[in-house]
Amino acid sequence: MMLSVPVLSLAALAQLMPMHLWLAEHGEVLSVGPTLAKLLPDLEAGLEGRLIGARAGQSQDPLTAIQSAVGKNRRLFLRVQEASDLVLRGHAVRGEDGTILCNLGFGIGLHLAIRMAGLTDADFAPSDLAMELLFLHEANRGVLTELSRFNDQLAQSRTVALLQAQTDPLTGLGNRRGLEMALSMALRATGDSSEAPVPFALVHLDLDHFKQVNDRLGHKAGDELLRAVGAVLQAQVRKTDTAARIGGDEFVLILSDLTSRRALQNLARRIIAGITALSPPELAEFQVSASLGIIVWKGEREVQPEDLLAMADEALYESKRKGRCRATIR
Amino acid sequence: MNSLINRAVEEFLRAIYGEGLVQAVADEAAVAGGVDALPAMDTGAAAMGRAAFRLSKPRSEMFEDLGAWLTQIEPIRRLLRFSGRDFRDFLLRLEELPGRAHLVLPSLQIPRLQVDAAGQSIWVVLLDPNDSWQFVLAGLIRGMADDYGALCLISAESSTIRVDIWDEQFAKGRNFCLQGSPGAGRAFA
Incomplete structure:
Protein backbone atom coordinates (compact mmCIF):
# COMPACT_ATOMS: atom_id res chain seq x y z
CA MET A 1 0.00 0.00 0.00
CA MET A 2 1.31 3.46 -0.87
CA LEU A 3 0.95 6.04 1.87
CA SER A 4 0.02 9.41 0.55
CA VAL A 5 2.44 12.18 1.53
CA PRO A 6 0.88 15.20 3.24
CA VAL A 7 0.93 18.26 1.05
CA LEU A 8 1.70 21.37 3.07
CA SER A 9 0.83 24.93 2.28
CA LEU A 10 3.74 27.37 2.45
CA ALA A 11 2.21 28.86 5.57
CA ALA A 12 2.07 25.47 7.26
CA LEU A 13 5.65 24.77 6.19
CA ALA A 14 6.74 28.10 7.67
CA GLN A 15 4.98 27.30 10.92
CA LEU A 16 6.35 23.80 11.20
CA MET A 17 9.89 24.64 10.13
CA PRO A 18 10.67 28.30 10.83
CA MET A 19 14.28 27.73 9.71
CA HIS A 20 13.60 26.05 6.37
CA LEU A 21 15.01 26.95 3.00
CA TRP A 22 13.24 25.60 -0.08
CA LEU A 23 15.10 25.74 -3.38
CA ALA A 24 14.25 24.94 -6.96
CA GLU A 25 16.51 22.40 -8.67
CA HIS A 26 18.82 25.12 -10.00
CA GLY A 27 19.00 27.12 -6.86
CA GLU A 28 16.26 29.76 -7.04
CA VAL A 29 14.84 30.37 -3.59
CA LEU A 30 11.22 29.30 -3.36
CA SER A 31 10.60 29.85 0.32
CA VAL A 32 12.46 30.99 3.44
CA GLY A 33 11.28 30.16 6.97
CA PRO A 34 10.31 33.24 9.03
CA THR A 35 13.12 32.86 11.55
CA LEU A 36 15.73 32.39 8.85
CA ALA A 37 14.24 35.43 7.09
CA LYS A 38 14.72 37.48 10.25
CA LEU A 39 18.40 36.63 10.14
CA LEU A 40 18.80 37.05 6.35
CA PRO A 41 15.97 39.33 5.20
CA ASP A 42 16.94 39.29 1.53
CA LEU A 43 17.67 35.59 1.21
CA GLU A 44 14.64 35.21 -1.09
CA ALA A 45 16.63 37.06 -3.74
CA GLY A 46 19.19 34.26 -3.91
CA LEU A 47 21.86 32.36 -2.00
CA GLU A 48 24.82 34.12 -3.66
CA GLY A 49 26.55 36.60 -1.39
CA ARG A 50 24.48 35.60 1.63
CA LEU A 51 25.48 32.04 2.44
CA ILE A 52 28.78 30.23 1.92
CA GLY A 53 29.50 26.51 2.03
CA ALA A 54 31.35 26.04 5.32
CA ARG A 55 32.57 22.48 5.14
CA ALA A 56 36.38 22.49 5.11
CA GLY A 57 37.90 21.35 1.84
CA GLN A 58 34.60 21.59 -0.01
CA SER A 59 33.23 24.11 -2.43
CA GLN A 60 32.22 27.45 -0.97
CA ASP A 61 29.41 27.78 -3.46
CA PRO A 62 26.22 27.45 -1.37
CA LEU A 63 24.21 25.53 -3.97
CA THR A 64 27.04 23.06 -4.54
CA ALA A 65 27.33 22.58 -0.78
CA ILE A 66 23.59 21.95 -0.49
CA GLN A 67 23.48 19.56 -3.46
CA SER A 68 26.47 17.68 -2.13
CA ALA A 69 24.83 17.34 1.31
CA VAL A 70 21.69 15.97 -0.35
CA GLY A 71 23.57 13.55 -2.58
CA LYS A 72 25.83 12.16 0.14
CA ASN A 73 23.22 12.37 2.86
CA ARG A 74 25.56 14.47 4.98
CA ARG A 75 25.22 17.32 7.38
CA LEU A 76 25.04 20.71 5.79
CA PHE A 77 27.08 23.65 7.06
CA LEU A 78 26.40 27.13 5.71
CA ARG A 79 28.26 30.20 6.88
CA VAL A 80 26.41 33.51 7.04
CA GLN A 81 28.46 35.84 4.87
CA GLU A 82 27.90 38.99 6.88
CA ALA A 83 28.65 37.23 10.19
CA SER A 84 31.51 34.90 9.47
CA ASP A 85 31.44 33.25 12.91
CA LEU A 86 27.81 32.19 12.49
CA VAL A 87 27.54 28.79 10.80
CA LEU A 88 24.08 27.37 10.25
CA ARG A 89 23.83 23.63 10.30
CA GLY A 90 21.17 21.30 9.06
CA HIS A 91 20.28 18.73 6.47
CA ALA A 92 18.52 18.73 3.15
CA VAL A 93 16.36 16.37 1.10
CA ARG A 94 15.32 16.34 -2.55
CA GLY A 95 11.64 16.15 -3.37
CA GLU A 96 10.21 14.09 -6.22
CA ASP A 97 9.85 17.24 -8.27
CA GLY A 98 13.59 17.90 -7.93
CA THR A 99 13.26 20.78 -5.47
CA ILE A 100 15.43 20.77 -2.37
CA LEU A 101 14.18 21.34 1.16
CA CYS A 102 16.74 22.28 3.82
CA ASN A 103 16.07 22.51 7.53
CA LEU A 104 18.63 24.61 9.33
CA GLY A 105 19.51 25.34 12.93
CA PHE A 106 21.87 27.58 14.86
CA GLY A 107 23.86 25.02 16.79
CA ILE A 108 26.33 26.60 19.13
CA GLY A 109 26.02 29.97 17.38
CA LEU A 110 22.60 30.43 18.96
CA HIS A 111 23.58 33.43 21.07
CA LEU A 112 25.08 35.21 18.11
CA ALA A 113 21.97 34.59 16.01
CA ILE A 114 19.71 35.88 18.79
CA ARG A 115 21.81 39.00 19.08
CA MET A 116 21.90 39.57 15.33
CA ALA A 117 18.24 38.98 14.61
CA GLY A 118 16.63 39.87 17.95
CA LEU A 119 14.98 36.47 18.12
CA THR A 120 12.39 35.60 20.74
CA ASP A 121 10.81 32.46 22.13
CA ALA A 122 8.22 32.57 19.33
CA ASP A 123 10.89 32.26 16.64
CA PHE A 124 11.84 28.74 17.64
CA ALA A 125 9.91 25.60 16.85
CA PRO A 126 8.64 24.02 20.06
CA SER A 127 10.72 20.93 19.31
CA ASP A 128 13.85 23.08 19.17
CA LEU A 129 15.87 22.96 22.38
CA ALA A 130 17.04 26.55 21.92
CA MET A 131 15.12 27.86 24.92
CA GLU A 132 16.41 25.06 27.11
CA LEU A 133 19.95 25.74 25.94
CA LEU A 134 19.59 29.42 26.78
CA PHE A 135 18.06 28.57 30.14
CA LEU A 136 20.86 26.17 31.00
CA HIS A 137 23.51 28.59 29.87
CA GLU A 138 22.21 31.39 32.08
CA ALA A 139 21.44 29.12 35.00
CA ASN A 140 24.90 27.59 34.91
CA ARG A 141 26.56 30.93 34.67
CA GLY A 142 24.60 32.16 37.68
CA VAL A 143 25.37 29.09 39.75
CA LEU A 144 29.04 29.10 38.82
CA THR A 145 29.37 32.74 39.74
CA GLU A 146 27.80 32.07 43.11
CA LEU A 147 29.89 28.96 43.71
CA SER A 148 33.14 30.65 42.85
CA ARG A 149 32.16 33.38 45.28
CA PHE A 150 31.67 30.72 47.96
CA ASN A 151 35.02 29.22 47.13
CA ASP A 152 36.78 32.56 47.37
CA GLN A 153 35.10 33.20 50.69
CA LEU A 154 36.03 29.77 52.03
CA ALA A 155 39.62 30.14 50.87
CA GLN A 156 39.79 33.54 52.53
CA SER A 157 38.31 32.28 55.79
CA ARG A 158 40.68 29.36 55.74
CA THR A 159 43.68 31.65 55.31
CA VAL A 160 42.51 33.85 58.16
CA ALA A 161 41.80 30.84 60.38
CA LEU A 162 45.20 29.30 59.64
CA LEU A 163 46.93 32.55 60.42
CA GLN A 164 44.95 32.99 63.64
CA ALA A 165 45.72 29.43 64.69
CA GLN A 166 49.43 30.20 64.47
CA THR A 167 49.38 33.68 65.93
CA ASP A 168 49.70 34.90 69.49
CA PRO A 169 46.90 37.46 69.79
CA LEU A 170 48.71 39.50 72.48
CA THR A 171 51.97 40.20 70.64
CA GLY A 172 51.09 39.38 67.06
CA LEU A 173 54.10 37.02 66.98
CA GLY A 174 53.69 33.33 66.27
CA ASN A 175 52.35 31.07 69.00
CA ARG A 176 53.62 27.62 70.01
CA ARG A 177 51.86 25.96 67.08
CA GLY A 178 53.28 28.50 64.65
CA LEU A 179 56.75 27.93 66.09
CA GLU A 180 56.48 24.15 65.86
CA MET A 181 55.45 24.43 62.24
CA ALA A 182 58.26 26.85 61.41
CA LEU A 183 60.81 24.70 63.23
CA SER A 184 59.68 21.50 61.51
CA MET A 185 59.88 23.32 58.22
CA ALA A 186 63.39 24.61 58.94
CA LEU A 187 64.50 21.07 59.76
CA ARG A 188 62.61 19.48 56.90
CA ALA A 189 64.36 21.71 54.39
CA THR A 190 67.29 19.34 54.79
CA GLY A 191 65.30 16.16 54.29
CA ASP A 192 65.90 16.41 50.60
CA SER A 193 69.52 15.36 50.13
CA SER A 194 69.87 17.28 46.88
CA GLU A 195 69.80 20.60 48.70
CA ALA A 196 72.38 21.76 51.15
CA PRO A 197 70.85 22.26 54.60
CA VAL A 198 70.18 25.85 55.58
CA PRO A 199 71.68 26.27 59.04
CA PHE A 200 69.91 28.35 61.64
CA ALA A 201 70.12 29.54 65.22
CA LEU A 202 67.36 28.75 67.68
CA VAL A 203 66.98 31.33 70.44
CA HIS A 204 65.02 30.62 73.60
CA LEU A 205 64.40 33.79 75.59
CA ASP A 206 62.86 34.26 78.99
CA LEU A 207 62.26 37.60 80.72
CA ASP A 208 63.99 38.27 84.00
CA HIS A 209 61.77 39.49 86.86
CA PHE A 210 58.61 39.39 84.80
CA LYS A 211 56.77 37.84 87.74
CA GLN A 212 57.41 41.02 89.78
CA VAL A 213 55.85 43.19 87.06
CA ASN A 214 52.70 41.09 87.15
CA ASP A 215 52.61 40.88 90.95
CA ARG A 216 53.33 44.51 91.77
CA LEU A 217 51.98 46.44 88.79
CA GLY A 218 49.14 44.17 87.74
CA HIS A 219 48.48 41.94 84.79
CA LYS A 220 47.64 44.81 82.53
CA ALA A 221 51.16 46.19 82.94
CA GLY A 222 52.44 42.65 82.38
CA ASP A 223 50.54 42.33 79.12
CA GLU A 224 51.77 45.71 77.96
CA LEU A 225 55.33 44.71 78.71
CA LEU A 226 54.92 41.45 76.75
CA ARG A 227 53.54 43.37 73.82
CA ALA A 228 56.49 45.77 73.92
CA VAL A 229 58.94 42.86 74.10
CA GLY A 230 57.20 41.39 71.07
CA ALA A 231 57.82 44.64 69.22
CA VAL A 232 61.51 44.64 70.22
CA LEU A 233 61.95 41.08 68.93
CA GLN A 234 60.02 41.81 65.77
CA ALA A 235 62.33 44.76 65.10
CA GLN A 236 65.46 42.63 65.59
CA VAL A 237 64.58 39.72 63.30
CA ARG A 238 64.51 39.66 59.52
CA LYS A 239 61.50 38.82 57.38
CA THR A 240 62.76 35.28 56.82
CA ASP A 241 63.11 34.64 60.56
CA THR A 242 60.45 33.44 62.97
CA ALA A 243 59.55 35.06 66.27
CA ALA A 244 57.07 33.37 68.58
CA ARG A 245 55.74 33.62 72.11
CA ILE A 246 55.29 30.06 73.27
CA GLY A 247 53.77 30.83 76.67
CA GLY A 248 53.94 33.27 79.59
CA ASP A 249 57.12 35.29 79.14
CA GLU A 250 58.90 32.71 76.98
CA PHE A 251 59.88 33.64 73.46
CA VAL A 252 61.61 31.67 70.70
CA LEU A 253 63.35 32.94 67.59
CA ILE A 254 64.46 30.95 64.57
CA LEU A 255 67.18 32.86 62.79
CA SER A 256 67.75 31.48 59.37
CA ASP A 257 71.36 31.18 58.14
CA LEU A 258 72.75 32.99 61.16
CA THR A 259 75.53 30.92 62.78
CA SER A 260 78.36 33.31 63.56
CA ARG A 261 78.80 33.42 67.35
CA ARG A 262 79.84 37.04 67.16
CA ALA A 263 76.77 38.04 65.20
CA LEU A 264 74.57 36.09 67.63
CA GLN A 265 76.31 37.66 70.61
CA ASN A 266 75.70 41.12 69.14
CA LEU A 267 72.08 40.37 68.40
CA ALA A 268 71.61 39.04 71.96
CA ARG A 269 73.12 42.22 73.32
CA ARG A 270 70.78 44.38 71.25
CA ILE A 271 67.76 42.38 72.33
CA ILE A 272 68.72 42.49 76.00
CA ALA A 273 69.34 46.24 75.76
CA GLY A 274 65.99 46.77 74.06
CA ILE A 275 64.15 44.77 76.71
CA THR A 276 66.02 46.30 79.64
CA ALA A 277 64.96 49.70 78.33
CA LEU A 278 61.35 48.60 78.82
CA SER A 279 61.82 47.89 82.53
CA PRO A 280 59.25 49.86 84.55
CA PRO A 281 61.04 52.52 86.64
CA GLU A 282 58.87 51.61 89.68
CA LEU A 283 60.72 48.28 89.91
CA ALA A 284 64.23 49.62 90.46
CA GLU A 285 65.45 46.64 92.47
CA PHE A 286 64.05 44.08 90.02
CA GLN A 287 65.11 45.38 86.64
CA VAL A 288 63.39 43.55 83.82
CA SER A 289 65.83 42.06 81.31
CA ALA A 290 66.19 38.84 79.38
CA SER A 291 68.08 35.57 79.54
CA LEU A 292 68.83 33.77 76.32
CA GLY A 293 69.80 30.25 75.35
CA ILE A 294 71.00 29.89 71.76
CA ILE A 295 71.60 26.69 69.81
CA VAL A 296 73.40 26.84 66.49
CA TRP A 297 72.28 24.11 64.16
CA LYS A 298 74.35 23.51 61.06
CA GLY A 299 72.45 20.58 59.65
CA GLU A 300 75.14 18.13 60.70
CA ARG A 301 72.86 15.88 62.72
CA GLU A 302 69.36 14.47 62.52
CA VAL A 303 67.39 16.04 65.31
CA GLN A 304 63.77 16.31 66.40
CA PRO A 305 62.29 19.78 66.92
CA GLU A 306 61.52 19.06 70.57
CA ASP A 307 65.14 17.97 71.23
CA LEU A 308 66.40 21.20 69.76
CA LEU A 309 63.99 23.17 71.92
CA ALA A 310 65.10 21.23 74.99
CA MET A 311 68.73 22.04 74.24
CA ALA A 312 67.89 25.73 73.84
CA ASP A 313 66.01 25.54 77.13
CA GLU A 314 69.09 24.08 78.88
CA ALA A 315 71.26 26.86 77.47
CA LEU A 316 68.71 29.37 78.72
CA TYR A 317 68.86 27.93 82.25
CA GLU A 318 72.61 28.19 82.23
CA SER A 319 72.18 31.91 81.51
CA LYS A 320 69.76 32.14 84.44
CA ARG A 321 72.16 30.26 86.75
CA LYS A 322 75.04 32.52 85.80
CA GLY A 323 73.10 35.59 86.94
CA ARG A 324 70.52 36.41 84.21
CA CYS A 325 70.67 39.19 81.62
CA ARG A 326 72.99 37.26 79.32
CA ALA A 327 73.08 34.80 76.44
CA THR A 328 74.57 31.29 76.37
CA ILE A 329 75.48 30.11 72.91
CA ARG A 330 76.04 26.41 72.19
CA MET B 1 22.89 23.13 47.23
CA PRO B 58 3.79 34.58 60.48
CA ARG B 59 6.26 32.20 58.85
CA SER B 60 3.93 31.85 55.87
CA GLU B 61 4.17 35.55 55.14
CA MET B 62 7.97 35.54 55.45
CA PHE B 63 8.32 32.65 53.00
CA GLU B 64 5.88 34.22 50.58
CA ASP B 65 7.81 37.48 50.65
CA LEU B 66 10.98 35.53 49.99
CA GLY B 67 9.40 33.94 46.91
CA ALA B 68 8.22 37.31 45.60
CA TRP B 69 11.59 38.89 46.31
CA LEU B 70 13.36 36.19 44.31
CA THR B 71 11.44 37.24 41.20
CA GLN B 72 12.94 40.70 41.52
CA ILE B 73 16.50 39.38 41.27
CA GLU B 74 17.19 39.87 37.57
CA PRO B 75 19.06 36.60 36.81
CA ILE B 76 16.43 34.57 38.66
CA ARG B 77 13.59 36.47 37.01
CA ARG B 78 15.14 35.72 33.64
CA LEU B 79 15.41 32.03 34.37
CA LEU B 80 11.74 32.00 35.36
CA ARG B 81 10.75 33.91 32.25
CA PHE B 82 12.47 31.28 30.11
CA SER B 83 9.82 28.86 31.30
CA GLY B 84 6.80 30.53 29.75
CA ARG B 85 5.93 33.02 27.06
CA ASP B 86 2.97 34.40 29.01
CA PHE B 87 1.71 34.09 32.57
CA ARG B 88 -0.70 31.24 31.82
CA ASP B 89 2.01 29.35 29.91
CA PHE B 90 4.35 29.98 32.85
CA LEU B 91 1.85 28.47 35.30
CA LEU B 92 1.02 25.50 33.09
CA ARG B 93 4.70 24.73 32.72
CA LEU B 94 5.50 24.99 36.43
CA GLU B 95 5.52 21.19 36.34
CA GLU B 96 8.89 21.54 34.60
CA LEU B 97 10.33 23.62 37.44
CA PRO B 98 11.73 20.74 39.52
CA GLY B 99 13.26 19.22 36.37
CA ARG B 100 14.79 22.53 35.36
CA ALA B 101 16.19 23.05 38.84
CA HIS B 102 17.53 19.52 38.82
CA LEU B 103 19.35 20.14 35.53
CA VAL B 104 21.29 22.97 37.10
CA LEU B 105 21.50 21.95 40.77
CA PRO B 106 20.99 18.21 41.16
CA SER B 107 21.05 18.49 44.94
CA LEU B 108 18.29 21.10 45.14
CA GLN B 109 15.15 19.22 46.09
CA ILE B 110 12.14 21.12 44.82
CA PRO B 111 8.92 19.20 45.50
CA ARG B 112 7.29 17.67 42.43
CA LEU B 113 4.46 19.78 41.07
CA GLN B 114 1.29 18.92 39.22
CA VAL B 115 -0.71 21.59 37.45
CA ASP B 116 -4.45 21.34 36.79
CA ALA B 117 -6.51 23.89 34.90
CA ALA B 118 -10.19 24.61 34.42
CA GLY B 119 -11.41 27.83 32.85
CA GLN B 120 -9.61 30.78 34.39
CA SER B 121 -8.41 28.76 37.37
CA ILE B 122 -5.14 26.92 37.68
CA TRP B 123 -4.18 24.69 40.57
CA VAL B 124 -0.56 23.99 41.40
CA VAL B 125 -0.44 20.86 43.55
CA LEU B 126 2.63 19.95 45.59
CA LEU B 127 2.89 16.20 45.25
CA ASP B 128 5.28 16.14 48.19
CA PRO B 129 3.53 18.49 50.61
CA ASN B 130 5.92 21.01 52.13
CA ASP B 131 4.70 24.20 53.82
CA SER B 132 7.82 26.28 53.29
CA TRP B 133 8.06 25.48 49.60
CA GLN B 134 4.36 26.09 49.14
CA PHE B 135 4.61 29.60 50.56
CA VAL B 136 7.76 30.36 48.58
CA LEU B 137 6.04 29.16 45.41
CA ALA B 138 2.96 31.26 46.13
CA GLY B 139 5.21 34.30 46.51
CA LEU B 140 7.05 33.37 43.34
CA ILE B 141 3.78 33.17 41.41
CA ARG B 142 2.70 36.53 42.85
CA GLY B 143 5.98 38.09 41.74
CA MET B 144 5.80 36.58 38.27
CA ALA B 145 2.19 37.75 37.82
CA ASP B 146 3.51 41.29 38.29
CA ASP B 147 6.36 40.56 35.94
CA TYR B 148 4.07 39.38 33.16
CA GLY B 149 1.55 42.13 33.97
CA ALA B 150 -1.25 39.72 34.86
CA LEU B 151 -4.03 40.34 37.37
CA CYS B 152 -4.87 37.29 39.43
CA LEU B 153 -5.96 36.04 42.81
CA ILE B 154 -3.66 33.57 44.54
CA SER B 155 -5.01 31.47 47.37
CA ALA B 156 -3.56 28.59 49.32
CA GLU B 157 -5.44 25.39 49.91
CA SER B 158 -3.94 22.37 51.59
CA SER B 159 -0.76 21.58 49.60
CA THR B 160 -2.32 23.36 46.63
CA ILE B 161 -1.92 26.88 45.29
CA ARG B 162 -4.93 28.15 43.41
CA VAL B 163 -4.50 30.92 40.87
CA ASP B 164 -7.55 32.65 39.37
CA ILE B 165 -6.48 34.74 36.42
CA TRP B 166 -8.74 37.78 35.91
CA ASP B 167 -6.77 39.57 33.26
CA GLU B 168 -3.59 38.32 31.60
CA GLN B 169 -2.74 41.72 30.13
CA PHE B 170 -3.83 43.89 33.04
CA ALA B 171 -0.64 45.92 33.06
CA LYS B 172 2.41 46.22 30.90
CA GLY B 173 4.74 43.43 31.95
CA ARG B 174 8.42 43.88 32.48
CA ASN B 175 10.60 43.60 29.42
CA PHE B 176 12.21 40.29 28.56
CA CYS B 177 14.52 39.54 25.66
CA LEU B 178 16.46 36.35 25.13
CA GLN B 179 19.75 38.12 24.98
CA GLY B 180 20.74 38.86 28.57
CA SER B 181 22.94 41.67 29.71
CA PRO B 182 26.61 40.74 30.13
CA GLY B 183 26.39 40.99 33.91
CA ALA B 184 23.34 38.74 34.11
CA GLY B 185 25.21 35.96 35.87
CA ARG B 186 25.54 37.62 39.22
CA ALA B 187 22.54 36.94 41.39
CA PHE B 188 23.43 39.07 44.39
CA ALA B 189 25.55 42.16 44.58
Missing part, protein backbone atom coordinates in the same frame (compact mmCIF):
# COMPACT_ATOMS: atom_id res chain seq x y z
CA ASN B 2 22.08 24.35 50.68
CA SER B 3 24.64 27.10 50.59
CA LEU B 4 22.79 28.78 47.73
CA ILE B 5 19.49 28.64 49.59
CA ASN B 6 21.13 29.97 52.74
CA ARG B 7 22.65 32.78 50.81
CA ALA B 8 19.36 33.65 49.15
CA VAL B 9 17.71 33.80 52.58
CA GLU B 10 20.51 35.91 53.97
CA GLU B 11 20.34 38.35 51.06
CA PHE B 12 16.55 38.49 51.32
CA LEU B 13 16.65 39.36 55.02
CA ARG B 14 19.38 41.90 54.38
CA ALA B 15 17.54 43.53 51.47
CA ILE B 16 14.17 43.78 53.19
CA TYR B 17 15.00 44.11 56.89
CA GLY B 18 18.60 45.29 56.97
CA GLU B 19 21.96 44.22 58.30
CA GLY B 20 20.82 44.44 61.92
CA LEU B 21 18.35 41.61 61.58
CA VAL B 22 20.82 39.47 59.64
CA GLN B 23 23.39 39.90 62.41
CA ALA B 24 20.85 39.17 65.13
CA VAL B 25 19.69 36.01 63.39
CA ALA B 26 23.25 34.89 62.69
CA ASP B 27 24.31 35.50 66.31
CA GLU B 28 21.30 33.58 67.54
CA ALA B 29 22.16 30.68 65.24
CA ALA B 30 25.76 30.72 66.49
CA VAL B 31 24.69 30.67 70.13
CA ALA B 32 22.18 27.90 69.39
CA GLY B 33 25.15 25.68 68.67
CA GLY B 34 26.23 26.49 65.16
CA VAL B 35 29.19 24.10 65.02
CA ASP B 36 29.68 25.01 61.42
CA ALA B 37 30.79 28.51 62.20
CA LEU B 38 31.67 29.60 58.69
CA PRO B 39 28.33 30.34 57.10
CA ALA B 40 26.71 32.95 59.26
CA MET B 41 23.35 31.19 58.95
CA ASP B 42 22.79 27.62 60.10
CA THR B 43 20.19 26.77 57.53
CA GLY B 44 18.05 29.07 55.48
CA ALA B 45 14.85 27.60 56.87
CA ALA B 46 15.92 27.97 60.49
CA ALA B 47 17.05 31.52 59.79
CA MET B 48 13.65 32.34 58.31
CA GLY B 49 12.00 30.93 61.42
CA ARG B 50 14.21 33.04 63.70
CA ALA B 51 13.61 36.16 61.62
CA ALA B 52 9.84 35.58 61.62
CA PHE B 53 9.89 35.22 65.41
CA ARG B 54 11.91 38.42 65.86
CA LEU B 55 9.63 40.36 63.52
CA SER B 56 6.46 38.82 64.99
CA LYS B 57 5.39 37.86 61.49
